[in-house]
Amino acid sequence: MSVLKIVGGRRLSGSVRVQGAKNSALPMLAASVMTEGISVLRNCPALSDVETTLEILRHVGCRVYRDGDAVYVDASGPISPEVPDELMRRMRSSVIFLGALLARCGEAALSLPGGCELGPRPVDLHLLALRALGAEITEAAGRLCCRAGRLRGGHIDLPAVSVGATENAMLAACLAEGTTVITGAAREPEIQDLQAFLRAAGALVSGAGSGVIRIRGVEKLRGAEHRIIPDRIAAATWLAACASAGGSVRLYDADPGRCGPILQVLRRMGCSVSTGEGLITLERRGGLVSPRSVVTRPYPGFPTDAQPPLMAAALRARGTTVMIETIFEARYRHVPALRRMGADVRTEGKTAVIRGVERLRGTETAAADLRGGAALAVAALAAEGETVLGGLQHVDRGYEDLAGTLAALGAEVIRI
Ligand code: EPZ
Numbered sequence: 001m002s003v004l005k006i007v008g009g010r011r012l013s014g015s016v017r018v019q020g021a022k023n024s025a026l027p028m029l030a031a032s033v034m035t036e037g038i039s040v041l042r043n044c045p046a047l048s049d050v051e052t053t054l055e056i057l058r059h060v061g062c063r064v065y066r067d068g069d070a071v072y073v074d075a076s077g078p079i080s081p082e083v084p085d086e087l088m089r090r091m092r093s094s095v096i097f098l099g100a101l102l103a104r105c106g107e108a109a110l111s112l113p114g115g116c117e118l119g120p121r122p123v124d125l126h127l128l129a130l131r132a133l134g135a136e137i138t139e140a141a142g143r144l145c146c147r148a149g150r151l152r153g154g155h156i157d158l159p160a161v162s163v164g165a166t167e168n169a170m171l172a173a174c175l176a177e178g179t180t181v182i183t184g185a186a187r188e189p190e191i192q193d194l195q196a197f198l199r200a201a202g203a204l205v206s207g208a209g210s211g212v213i214r215i216r217g218v219e220k221l222r223g224a225e226h227r228i229i230p231d232r233i234a235a236a237t238w239l240a241a242c243a244s245a246g247g248s249v250r251l252y253d254a255d256p257g258r259c260g261p262i263l264q265v266l267r268r269m270g271c272s273v274s275t276g277e278g279l280i281t282l283e284r285r286g287g288l289v290s291p292r293s294v295v296t297r298p299y300p301g302f303p304t305d306a307q308p309p310l311m312a313a314a315l316r317a318r319g320t321t322v323m324i325e326t327i328f329e330a331r332y333r334h335v336p337a338l339r340r341m342g343a344d345v346r347t348e349g350k351t352a353v354i355r356g357v358e359r360l361r362g363t364e365t366a367a368a369d370l371r372g373g374a375a376l377a378v379a380a381l382a383a384e385g386e387t388v389l390g391g392l393q394h395v396d397r398g399y400e401d402l403a404g405t406l407a408a409l410g411a412e413v414i415r416i
Contacts (some may be wrong), residue, residue: 002392004388004389004402004414004415006386006412008380010245013249016405016409017251017252019231024228025071026096029044029053029054030056032223034075034104037075037223039075040225042069049397059080060080060081079104083110088112092113094110104175109143118328119328123144125160130172132157133151133169133180153176153180156183158182160184163186163188163191167191169182169185175217176215182212182213185208185210185213187211187299189258191208193228198221201221203221204217230253230255230278233371234399235259236262236306236309238405239262240266244313245381246285250279256279261302268292269290269291271284289319290321292321294323294324297327304325309371309375312338315343319356321353323352323353332352333368341383360379362386364390373389381411
């Protein structure tokens, strides 16, 4: 398995393009199985999670091919409702196929997504949503078997915010008989992007981005063409890298309007941040100051996925930072490795307290999850000496080319 070798101490400078949003691409690719035609997703990022999703699409009977940043999915032929365990195990977010296959085939069988990366990954809200549309779901030996005939529209009241459950509900409702109202829906930009794709495919769906989504079921969906929005978490990662290393970066094909809370924290840390049409620039000249408190929240709050890289950027910030992770139970798995680099971070349940230190030192370490791996790379940029970062299979799930992007910004990093 390859590793990154990062030598810290270099200030960053340069421009990078922000990749298409992973968390838009994955549900949209699953949704394409519901369309009886050819769909084209442009600005689709080249990620291992996307590749796994394409394998699932091929397995259930779609013809799939990629031409540059465009992915073509032809789901006009017969579709199988089964996703094999081996593919499900590779990616927890494949539970999004439940709603799509149930809507297209009237049944679905797939294994429960594994837990542990960020804590247990329950799917109770997904099942509540699908049962509200008339699905009969049984769980046995880690597999979910769902049958529905044709789903019936209804009221889905989600008691807790869940991006995936909201998406599963939207997909299932698009081909259900009658009208569905989803209350307590997640409001993430990627859900708004999914709605845009579904509408292009002929779905009658509205309200994404608010807490209430309304869907009137249709008989069938046609192939659709859609350009995926920029990845706000990849943008947060490159900005955190520059805050950590110092210097200035310019992100293009960005979506500043949906990065508000991230930019606010970076400005509180003493970075100068400016935005324009599709542009975000960040400059950090002097020392960093602590942003004091960062609490992760569902959108439009500060995104949980940006917590690890922003924590890494705050390790040498003057003062004390208190981070509260309200979304996932185990999202501090990067902290022990940061401490081995000399960081002063203590965690207690959902709270992490970071006291700024003068120096960090390079170390040999490995990513335990996707955004934790990004945090280790961000910290390595500000560390003295070399950091060897393994566990890149986690990082490759969400970043097209972490090493290449940081090197393009002037960091001393190679992948071997
Ligand atoms: C999506 O995960 C994203 N993944 C995550 O990004 C992101 O961190 C998360 O939303 C929150 O924004 C994709 O979109 C592919 P949730 P998801 O359902 O849908 C609990 C990344 O790094 N919950 O909103 O799985 C759950 O345990 C990834 O790109 C239930 O209790 O997240 C968590 O504590 C990581 N029951 C909370 O809700 C359920 O049925 C939010 O989870 C479902 C979720």
